[in-house]
Amino acid sequence: MSDVIDDYVNTEYEAGFVTQVDSNTIAPGISEDVVRFISAKKNEPEWLLEWRLKAFNHWKTMQEPDWAHLNYPKIDLDEVSFYSAPKSMENAPKSLDEVDPELIATYNKLGIPLHEQEVLAGVAVDIVFDSVSIATTFKAKLAEAGVIFCPISEAVHTHPELIKKYLGSVVPQKDNYFAALNCAVFSDGSFVYIPKGVRCPMELSTYFRINEAKTGQFERTLIIAEESSYVSYLEGCTAPMRDENQLHAAVVELVCMDNAEIKYSTVQNWYPGDENGLGGIYNFVTKRGVCHKSAKISWTQVETGSAITWKYPSVILRGDHSIGEFYSVALTRNYQQADTGTKMIHLGKDTKSTIISKGISTGKSSNAYRGLVRMSPRADGARNFTQCDSLLIGDQCAAHTFPYIESKHPNAIIEHEATTSKVSEDQLFLCMQRGIDAEKSVSMIVNGFCKEVFKELPMEFAVEAGKLLEVSLEGSVG
Amino acid sequence: MLSIKNLEAKVEDKTILKGLSLEIKPGEIHAIMGPNGSGKSTLGYVLSGRDGYEVTGGSATLNGEDILSLDADERAKKGLFLAFQYPVEIPGVSNMEFLKASVDTVRDYQGKEPLDTITFMKQAREKCSEVNLDPNFLKRGVNEGFSGGEKKRNEIMQMMMLEPSLCILDETDSGLDIDALQVVANGVNACRDEKRSFIIVTHYQRLLDYIVPDKVHVLSDGQIIKSGGRELALELEEKGYSWIEKA
Numbered sequence: 001m002s003d004v005i006d007d008y009v010n011t012e013y014e015a016g017f018v019t020q021v022d023s024n025t026i027a028p029g030i031s032e033d034v035v036r037f038i039s040a041k042k043n044e045p046e047w048l049l050e051w052r053l054k055a056f057n058h059w060k061t062m063q064e065p066d067w068a069h070l071n072y073p074k075i076d077l078d079e080v081s082f083y084s085a086p087k088s089m090e091n092a093p094k095s096l097d098e099v100d101p102e103l104i105a106t107y108n109k110l111g112i113p114l115h116e117q118e119v120l121a122g123v124a125v126d127i128v129f130d131s132v133s134i135a136t137t138f139k140a141k142l143a144e145a146g147v148i149f150c151p152i153s154e155a156v157h158t159h160p161e162l163i164k165k166y167l168g169s170v171v172p173q174k175d176n177y178f179a180a181l182n183c184a185v186f187s188d189g190s191f192v193y194i195p196k197g198v199r200c201p202m203e204l205s206t207y208f209r210i211n212e213a214k215t216g217q218f219e220r221t222l223i224i225a226e227e228s229s230y231v232s233y234l235e236g237c238t239a240p241m242r243d244e245n246q247l248h249a250a251v252v253e254l255v256c257m258d259n260a261e262i263k264y265s266t267v268q269n270w271y272p273g274d275e276n277g278l279g280g281i282y283n284f285v286t287k288r289g290v291c292h293k294s295a296k297i298s299w300t301q302v303e304t305g306s307a308i309t310w311k312y313p314s315v316i317l318r319g320d321h322s323i324g325e326f327y328s329v330a331l332t333r334n335y336q337q338a339d340t341g342t343k344m345i346h347l348g349k350d351t352k353s354t355i356i357s358k359g360i361s362t363g364k365s366s367n368a369y370r371g372l373v374r375m376s377p378r379a380d381g382a383r384n385f386t387q388c389d390s391l392l393i394g395d396q397c398a399a400h401t402f403p404y405i406e407s408k409h410p411n412a413i414i415e416h417e418a419t420t421s422k423v424s425e426d427q428l429f430l431c432m433q434r435g436i437d438a439e440k441s442v443s444m445i446v447n448g449f450c451k452e453v454f455k456e457l458p459m460e461f462a463v464e465a466g467k468l469l470e471v472s473l474e475g476s477v478g
Numbered sequence: 479m480l481s482i483k484n485l486e487a488k489v490e491d492k493t494i495l496k497g498l499s500l501e502i503k504p505g506e507i508h509a510i511m512g513p514n515g516s517g518k519s520t521l522g523y524v525l526s527g528r529d530g531y532e533v534t535g536g537s538a539t540l541n542g543e544d545i546l547s548l549d550a551d552e553r554a555k556k557g558l559f560l561a562f563q564y565p566v567e568i569p570g571v572s573n574m575e576f577l578k579a580s581v582d583t584v585r586d587y588q589g590k591e592p593l594d595t596i597t598f599m600k601q602a603r604e605k606c607s608e609v610n611l612d613p614n615f616l617k618r619g620v621n622e623g624f625s626g627g628e629k630k631r632n633e634i635m636q637m638m639m640l641e642p643s644l645c646i647l648d649e650t651d652s653g654l655d656i657d658a659l660q661v662v663a664n665g666v667n668a669c670r671d672e673k674r675s676f677i678i679v680t681h682y683q684r685l686l687d688y689i690v691p692d693k694v695h696v697l698s699d700g701q702i703i704k705s706g707g708r709e710l711a712l713e714l715e716e717k718g719y720s721w722i723e724k725a
Contacts, residue, residue: 425530426564426566427567429528429550432549432550432554433554433559433562434554434579434583434640435551435554435583435587436551436580436583437549438549438551444575444579445568447570447571448568448570448619448620449569450570451570451571
């Protein structure tokens, strides 16, 4: 059956179309003027411009990191445009009725209807198109519960005190090369604030789309969950098929106060490049959350897209009894490369973390798990459990595991399990002998492999994620 | 029903089947016995279309239709079932999900509506109890953490659900204690009818105490070298294979 598995062909990337809208896109390249331009575009207050410039000046002294298990030509930032917005968004439309129908059609095509009555029941959506947020649904309903859900560029004006206090509080400006760059040029993203004691009445989600050619997307998301509150948030991402690589460097910060819980899910399906490795998104993302006393942050990610994924959603377990979780499925095909994992930093007592990572490699792709578990000297009674499973399909792909464990407390407990397996001929033959065709068999085996992670996704999206894997694997055998 | 003529097959350049012929009529049970390496399991794999088993000569038809040119799943849909000697685990895929996908596909091929979940569950539970398998096994991953005996009973349960026209049991008795053997045999006997045929591949005649075959064949070096009735199995038990091979 190895012929069957090896016979890998490319599947069509369903979200690969381009929307024809007139956009204002600034000339490629980065400079202080670009930073000032973006800030001015958003009518930002002086303090935020200063904040950006500080980041920019520091960024200029930094080097692009090269420690990841990734192989790509150096990114030429002179080729990247740092801001692009549809012209129709120039004068911010006040309601959906004023939004360019082309844009609405784009999202309908992607299966994300923007009109509230058509939207998935109980899910509020913020839509980010290139560098701007187009619409946010259910704002009024959320406001009744005291929940703020809006583009971050809007929150800068409406809730400056929150932005001032928390922006850069979890991921410092100087954290890393891509985060510093994001601080300087970030355009839009979502802002979420859940007041004390409030359980957010619906799922929140943001849908990111890169449309314009040669444009980078630098979004920034900030979620604040006050004491004893709860929110579940999901982000999805797609981009058109293009021959050149496009840069996406986002920063996500989560602040989880005492007894609060944030569940953050990602279904990442950026354009992965073609079957020869041409094009695709370079996805360099910094995601981090801080947990205060007895708080819980759970990251769940399903990563099927991007030519390159460099991403380590992390949790700083600052408060005693806090909990961090990371559930990940990363699928790489063709020439895709992924170096992804998490960091669990145990500072408080009796903190717990769980890491479940499932890597699936096919074609000539490379899939690496990189994770750090650190137990500080104060982390009395801290525990971690890590499980990294890799599944190989075919014989030209690679899977790697780079676990880093630092324990500075004698009674901290760290468990690490790792397995590597192949979709075996035996499994495939068993399925086919029961009448199930080869493609469905592989998809069933892969979905079974990912089950532990899928069950962590919000229900509305678990099915979607399963389907996404099916689409990604379609034509993978034949 | 099944007609095999001069079948030749090789695995990685090694010829295993060397002109095997066999005729099975509807409703018959044929036992295939033979020493290790004689090609017993290969026959099952070649008939069911496993990759890597290359047919180099001869023919095989099921109900008059050539099956050798079909993919494994197509043969299964046409009613060929192989109970594995070593059923593999598929972690995370529940038995129920697996069985439902399988039954639905086969029914769809036969032009039947898929079973609704309630009917399907009811049937699956019934079949489980017929082979002494706790219905909770339906919720577990396919063969995941099953004992050897449980795996074999699970195979028979699947066979009962799929109602195939030709069942090939590949050393289903290996590794089973006498109680489990009886359960498996009861399952097979319950499936017997005038249309369904069986090929029982086994080393030992003891399974044939419970599943009484119409014919017994001795396979040696890729050919059937002797055929007979039930009594041939007993004779083999007593004398071993060497007396035939030498003859």
